[in-house]
Amino acid sequence: MSSIDAAAVMRQAWQDVEAGRLQQALAAAQQVLQHDPQHADAHYMTGLLLQQAGHSDQALQHVDRAIAANPSVADYHFIAAEMRRAMKQYAGAAAAYRRAAELDPNLAEAHWGVGFCLEQLRQRDxxxxxxxxxxxxRPDFVAAHVNLGAALFESGRIDEAIECFQTALRHSPKQPLAQMNLAAAYQAKGDLASAADCLRRLVADQPGKAELHLRLARMLQEQGQLQESLAHYDAALAIDSRAALPVCERGVVLQKLNRLDEAEEAYRQALRMEPSLTVGWLNLxxxxxxxxxxxxxxxxxxKAAxxxxxxxxxxxxLGTLWQHLGDLEQAMEAYRAAINLSAEPLAHSNFVLCLNYDPRQTPQSIRDEHVRWARRFAQPLAPACPPAPRDPNPDRPLRIGYVSGDFRHHVVSYFIEPILACHDRAAFEVYCYSNVREPDDVTRRLRTYATEWxxxxxxxxxxxxxxxxxxGVDILVDLAGHTAFGRLLVFARKPAPIQAAYLGYQSTTGMDTVxxxxxxxxxxxxxxSDAFYTEKLIRLPHTFFAWQPPASDRDLPVSPPPVLACGHVTFGVFNNPLKxxxxxxxxxxxxxxxxxxxRLMIVSGMPSADRRLMGMFQRHGIGPERIELIGRMPRVPYMHLYDRVDICLDTHPFAGHATTLDTLWMGAAIVTLAGQTFSSRLGVTTLTNAGLGELIAYTPEQYVHxxxxxxxxxxxxxxxxxxLRQKLREAKFADIPAVTRAIEGAYRQMWRERCRS
Known part of the structure; x- marks a missing residue:
């Protein structure tokens, strides 16, 4: 067959391809190859047709032979690259795309193919x-914009990625992958509202896709838009109800909506569908x-474990549950198991917090465990170069930042509010960083004291x-430590030149950056005690806290000792049952x-904890008729409980603080047992500064006596x-201006030391 005849056969073969007569086209190409085994176009067509028939290896061999016969055709290299990419031979595919782009610089798909394969090879730049x-x-090449955005996103260049996805959507407004990736980028940036809007558009375009409803439901749940989230969980499950996990997640939303019976049933339904669903057992x-x-x-x-x-x-x-039941030994064993399995700081934080309640611990063992937490979680985040003072003038006004999750109805606010209200605004700017999930009336009141909130x-x-x-905060002050809603990993990053711990936590942070x-x-x-802290201690002259009675307490009357009326002494313990x-x-x-x-009145915990507590008393010969368990109640009725109590007994090794002040305000005496730790000496500082040192015991025997x-x-x-009430009014901690000036003096001392260094 002459070359002219081969050309004619190939022209007809290409027409057969366009007409869908693929077998005739393949036969024609093979006929050409019988007469001319090096015919590039015949190999190329054979490769294309074999690829369509699912014979990838043979197809690639023919395309490679086409390239060998005529290496100057860009399409041959491009199709070889496409085949290699489909076979996940990314290095070879990248080389072939690159050669196609060299032969035809305007072949946008070849440039895209190079990028795709290099991304798979982790050669991101x-x-x-x-x-x-x-x-x-090709500026309107949507796939290239999407893939460029994805590569930038993986590089942490979120804003550039968002711009790419937005450009793709301008060219193709309903492009689902661009919309999905844009949602992910907004979410990574923390803009959950924009992320949810992207997902809403996807759902509107594809309402029958259960996965899209689920994505949006999860996003809305994270934002706290629970009713809308529930609607999309319902929509997803109406489309496809086969999976247990979405049923379980729907239960979480119901639980947050306080629809507890429905939530419990959702968890049980999920577990009937998939009994091995660990998260289902956890949520139930x-x-x-x-x-x-x-x-x-x-x-x-x-079961989950x-x-x-x-x-x-x-x-x-299990650790948190055992802790609330008062079984510290089992709680700490469970926390240790969690710590060994997790790189999450939360489990280790709860463990070190638990140490403050454990009578078996020493100041050194408590410090050592806090240092272990800090080395594991905080130390890797510390900057190589801590920030320098923005203006090292030792006498200029200072910007103080307070960080707390307790700017709400919480005991920390009870003590920090007088300080915030009394700060010298000429010498100190007060910035409050609120980690409060649900602000309340106390939050709103505290805002009024801040220069910036x-x-x-x-x-x-x-x-x-x-x-x-x-x-530009000069001194950043932590008010939470390892308690709930603490943000110690903010302090680990050392955003301020000076960082301090105060008020809300009873031990060292263990951190070099505080x-x-x-x-x-x-x-x-x-x-x-200095050796038991990683921080430098600054001892305020008399007291570390300021106090004023809440407005609701100021006019409450003091009753006579109840023993005078009932004939028997009533002891009381109103501290947190965890203590x-x-x-x-x-x-x-x-x-x-x-x-x-x-008799003894004692604040009740969980029913199981109460049973355990009553069992402890019975083992010491005290029957249940001598113990009265008191449930939680609003503030004023709680304060009137002191009308029924002659003497309060402090807890140990974690003493009361606010409850001690409540006790004294209502005229009841309280006996405390001093220990070696900060938490065991809260009663010591309160009673000493109120002129009531005679109520402090230094041994267990003295406490009983x-x-x-x-x-x-x-x-x-x-x-x-x-x-007692008058003694409180005259106590050192009741002199709020003096305590505030002492704290401000400590801040000034810190600042001057930093400026000198």
Whole structure:
């Protein structure tokens, strides 16, 4: 067959391809190859047709032979690249795309192909350059804009990625991948509202896709738009109800909406569908725990732990549950298991917090564990070069930043409000960084004291640190430590030149980036306690806190000692039930045994915890008829409980603080047991600064003796009932201006030391 005949056959073969007569076209190409085995176009057509028939390896061999016969045709290289890309031979595909682009620089798809393959090979910078070349050739190349945006997103260049996705959507407004990626980019930036809008557009364009409804439902749940989230979960499950996980996630929304019966049933339905769904057991345990069905909750968490031996979450949940039941030994064992399985700081934070309640711990063991937490989670985030003062003038006005998740109805606000209200505005600007999830009337009142108020609950730790850095804060003060809603990993990033711990946490942070800690000589006696903190201690002259009675308490009357009317002494314990430990129950039992006919009122915890507590008393010979459990109640009725109490007994090793002040305000005496830790000496600083040092015991025996002696001296109880409120009014901590000036003096001392260094 002559070359002219081959050309004619190939022309006809291409016409057959266009007409869909593929077998005739393949036969013609093979006929040409029988007469001319090096015929490039015949190999090329054969390769294309074999590829369509699913014979990829043979197809690529023919295209490669076409290239060998005529290496100057860009289409041959491009199709070879496409085949290699489909076979995931990305290096070879990139080389072939690159050669096609060299032969035809205007072949935008070849530039795109280079970028795609280099992205798969993790050569991201070169991939980005290739996508940009494709766009330069064809500015409306939607796929190139989308892939460029994706590569920029993976490089952390979020704003550039958003611009790329937006450009793709301008050229193709309903392009689903661009819309999906734009939603992801907005979410990464923290702009959840814009992300949700993208997903809403996708759902509007494709209402029958369950996965899109699920994505939007999850996004809306994260934003707290629970009703709309629930509607999209319902829509997704109406389309496809086969998967258990969306049913379980729908339960989470119902739980947040306080539709607890429906939430519980959703979790149970998910577990009927998939009994091995670990998160289902976790969520069911959570709702049962909240409903005080403790034994069932424990069973759920234990099932989750068995199903997923590598998951930290069920161990963490068991830890929190055991802690609230007062079983510190089991709580700490569960937390340790969670810590060993997780790189999450939360489990380790709860563990170190738990140490403050544990009578087996020493100041050194508590410090050591906090340092371990800091080395694991905080130290890797510390900047190589800490920020320098923005103006190292030792006497200029200072910008103080307070960080707290407790700017709400919480005991920390009870103590920080007088300080915020009394700050010298000429010498100090007050910036408050609020990590409050649900602001309340206290939040709104505290805002009025701040020079600037920043909401950081929705910000990541890095974003919050950037905000603080941009605000030019001179001294950043942590008010939470390892408690709920604390933001220690903001402090780990050292956004301010000086950082300090104050008020809301009872131990060291363990962090090198927190420079100082405010305390007083009664909490941390000089010479003995400095070694137990990583921070430098600054002891305020008398007291570390300021206090004023809440408005609701100021006109409450003081009643006579109830023993005078009922004939028996009533002891009271109104501290957080988490602070009640086995050793202190033993001391309380000794007091009750020694004071005939006496009773004990104690704040109730969970029913299971109450049963455990009553069991501890019974083991010491104290029957249930002598113990009255008191449930939680509003402020004023709670304060009137003191009308029924003669003497309060402090907890140990975590003493009361606000409750001690409540006790004294209502005229009841309180006996505290001093220990070696900050948390065990809160009663010491309160009583000392109120001129009531005689109520402080320094040994367990003395604690028991003091309580017994008070109980036997009714005249003294009556006299104290009349004088304690005045003693509080005259206490060092009630002089709010003096305490505030002392704190400001400490800030100035920190600043001058930093300027000198």
């Amino acid at each position: 070169d991939a980005i350059a290739a996508f940009r070349r494709a766009i330069a050739v 345990g959570s709702i049962l725990q909240g409903r005080q069905r403790i034994e069932e909750a424990i069973s759920c968490y234990q 068995r199903l997923d031996p590598d998951s930290w979450a069920p161990r963490y949940n 920043r909401e950081i609950f929705t910000l990541s730790d890095a974003q919050a640190a950037d905000l603080i850095r941009a605000d 420079d100082y800690r405010l305390t007083d000589p009664h909490l941390d006696p000089p010479g003995g 009640v430990t086995a050793p202190i129950v033993r001391l309380w039992s000794q007091i009750l045994q020694a004071v005939g006919g006496s 003091l309580a017994i002696q008070l109980a036997r001296d009714r005249d003294r109880l009556a006299a104290m009932r009349q004088t």
